[in-house]
Every structure is written in structure tokens, then in C-alpha cells.
Amino acid sequence: xxxxxxxxxxxxxxxxxxxxxxxxxxxxxxxxxxxxxxxxxxxxxxxxxxxxxxxxxxxxxxxxxxxxxxxxxxxxxxxxxxxxxxxxxxxxxxxxxxxxxxxxxxxxxxxxxxxxxxxxxxxxxxxxxxxxxxxxxxxxxxxxxxxxxxxxxxxxxxxxxxxxxxxxxxxxxxxxxxxxxxxxxxxxxxxxxxxxxxxxxxxxxxxxxxxxxxxxxxxxxxxxxxxxxxxxxxxxxxxxxxxxxxxxxxxxxxxxxxxxxxxxxxxxxxxxxxxxxxxxxxxxxxxxxxxxxxxxxxxxxxxxxxxxxxxxxxxxxxxxxxxxxxxxxxxxxxxxxxxxxxxxxxxxxxxxxxxxxxxxxxxxxxxxxxxxxxxxxxxxxxxxxxxxxxxxxxxxxxxxxxxxxx
Ligand SMILES: *Cc1c(COP(=O)(O)O)cnc(C)c1O
Numbered sequence: 001x002x003x004x005x006x007x008x009x010x011x012x013x014x015x016x017x018x019x020x021x022x023x024x025x026x027x028x029x030x031x032x033x034x035x036x037x038x039x040x041x042x043x044x045x046x047x048x049x050x051x052x053x054x055x056x057x058x059x060x061x062x063x064x065x066x067x068x069x070x071x072x073x074x075x076x077x078x079x080x081x082x083x084x085x086x087x088x089x090x091x092x093x094x095x096x097x098x099x100x101x102x103x104x105x106x107x108x109x110x111x112x113x114x115x116x117x118x119x120x121x122x123x124x125x126x127x128x129x130x131x132x133x134x135x136x137x138x139x140x141x142x143x144x145x146x147x148x149x150x151x152x153x154x155x156x157x158x159x160x161x162x163x164x165x166x167x168x169x170x171x172x173x174x175x176x177x178x179x180x181x182x183x184x185x186x187x188x189x190x191x192x193x194x195x196x197x198x199x200x201x202x203x204x205x206x207x208x209x210x211x212x213x214x215x216x217x218x219x220x221x222x223x224x225x226x227x228x229x230x231x232x233x234x235x236x237x238x239x240x241x242x243x244x245x246x247x248x249x250x251x252x253x254x255x256x257x258x259x260x261x262x263x264x265x266x267x268x269x270x271x272x273x274x275x276x277x278x279x280x281x282x283x284x285x286x287x288x289x290x291x292x293x294x295x296x297x298x299x300x301x302x303x304x305x306x307x308x309x310x311x312x313x314x315x316x317x318x319x320x321x322x323x324x325x326x327x328x329x330x331x332x333x334x335x336x337x338x339x340x341x342x343x344x345x346x347x348x349x350x351x352x353x354x355x356x357x358x359x360x361x362x363x364x365x366x367x368x369x370x371x372x373x374x375x376x377x378x379x380x381x382x383x384x385x386x387x388x389x390x391x392x393x394x395x396x397x398x399x400x401x402x403x404x405x406x
Pocket of ligand 1: 011012072073074075076103105151153154155180181182183202203204206212213214
């Protein structure tokens, strides 16, 4: 019997790896020093640990240790990259290019700059698989463009963008390229040199590390990227991010990054296998189900599916012992369908029917079998109660039906 509840929402966050916790533990008690204390051994020990983590994380993306700035998470890193570049380069231009399926940390940073009158932003569309077209990026560049910000892989549908091509275009046009690689680092090969990335955001808690610690990679050479900080204070992190470093968290991020990169090959293969199995079982047992995201250029642990005639939220309620995520986010009082799924051109009903399965390091084959079984059972139960599904099965074209209210 599998142990319940089952966690299959690893794009939202991941449990910590025990090896990461073991690396962190000494830095809460015996090695509690402030990494900025330059005049005693407590400070030196903390600084040494931070330096090691910086080296581990730099190695994971082919950067140099001094190019890694520690932050509180990818949300802060995205804010720093976008607002920091726009502010610093304001005499050069004020145009930013991004895409409609970016994480809110990117989109809302762009919106805040627009509201403040500090930037004009182009939001590029995506194709039906959620992929941005590099030619669209090229066409959007003007002589006022200072930044392109496109994610490595999407957190809802797992689609992997052609970032090396986008990086090449950015270099060619002399525009900086920021990449939110929070879902990419440790899961797919990422190389800031090969992909022409100038700024990169990542977060520990998406790769089996602790919550509340992230990084921003800031290219030092070719070109040297400049930023205006958003937090002022003691001048930590080369003046780009003041505040006492979260030493234990940083040590955890370093350990998590090293493990993720070392084990990436086998882990990706294992997750892809489990994911494909889950996908195959659902598609074999159920009709009227649709894959959201790219069929092949997709994160190995990602499966996002719309179950027609079933509300995602109702499905979640019916499978309480399985932790997955629905495409409808309770952003406000109203239940809005996911803007990412909507951007694929999916109609509103189907967008409301989407479920995201996020497989991770600790999921097992037994869990996948259980989830496939439970979801199939629940979808069938909900459809049995659905007059719409019944009508569709009888061959009635629902779009032609005139709905009367009385
Ligand atoms: C989780 C996530 C973030 C936010 O990261 P935090 O460290 O939780 O602030 C940003 N971008 C993407 C793509 C994410 O998946």
C-alpha cells in the first residue's frame, strides 16, 4: 500500500533532501557566525561556507562564483534583475521584452515599471504549446530595448523555451538577456555561456533545498552587467543586495545545486519515465483529455492535462489524498482560469479543467499507479453526474445549443 497523502506538486515547492538538511544543520548552532564579520573565526567559518555554496551554484550554470548574488528567492531575483536593469540603463532606453506566460514575479515587475512610467513592455505571445518564437523576439527589439526576459521552463506546463537562440539574438543586438531559470536549474542542462544569458534567477526550494533563498547570476564580463539595487544597506553582495546573509539557507542551496546537477541525468530519465507512464495511463483510460504544454520540449517531471467536462477544483476536492495543482488560481474572490493555459489558445472551459502533476525526486512508481487510478476514478464519477458530458456523448454539439435561463 502506498503512504498517503501523496505529494505530486513539485513545481510549487519540493521537500528538502536529507543530504541538504545535513549540510545545513551546523550553520544554525555551532557555526552561527555572520559572514560579514571579518575579524573573527566565527565570521570566517560562515564566509567560507558561503563561498563554497557560491562555487557550487556557479558550477551548476557555468558561471564564476563572484557572479552569484544571494537573495531571498527567485521572486526577489526577478525583481532585482528587471527593475535593477531598467533603472540603471534608463539613459540608454526603457523598453523591455517578455512573454505572456512568465511567472508573476516577472510580469508584475514589468507592470510595476509600466505603472511608474519607467518602462514600456512588449508581452510576446506563445504558440499552442506555450513556446515563444525567437523571431518574435528579434522583431520586437527596438533601439530603446534594454532587456529581454524569458524563462527557461514554464512552471505550469513545463514548456522549455529556445533560450540559446534568444540569447544569440540578444547578443547580436546588444540587448541584455535575463532568464528566470527557477524551473530549469538542476532539471535541464543550463549554461549561461552557451545560452548567452546575462542575468539568471533561481531558487533553492524548487530543487530540494530550503525555502527563502535564491540567487541572481549577474554577468561580470562580455558584457559587464550593471544594476541599481532595490535594497540598500550594508553593501553586502557587491552592493547589489544588502542584508545579513542567510548562511544556513545558502549552504543548503549549494548542496542542493551540487546534488541536482550531479544526479540530473539519471533523475531526469527516471522522472520522464514515470511522467510518461502517468500520461499513458490517463490517456488510455479516459477520453476527452488534452495535454497542455509541449509534447517533447517539456520538463521531465511535468504533466499538465485538461479533463473536459470536469472542473479542476472539483477534481482536486475529490482526490484529497493526492496533492496536485489545478490551473485555476484563487487569485481573488473569483476563480480565474490559469493565464498560462489561456495563452495557449485553450478555451475557458478547458482551462478550468486543467490539472498540473509535478513529479519529483521522491515520487515512486507505486504512487504514479495510485494517482492514475484515483484520478481516472474521480474523473469518471464527476462525468457521470455531468449533463454536458452526457449530451456530448450523445452527439449533441454543445456549441449549437441555445441556453435558456428561466
Ligand atoms: C517558484 C518560482 C518563482 C518564485 O520563486 P520563489 O523563490 O518562491 O520566490 C519564480 N519563477 C518561477 C518560474 C518559479 O517556478
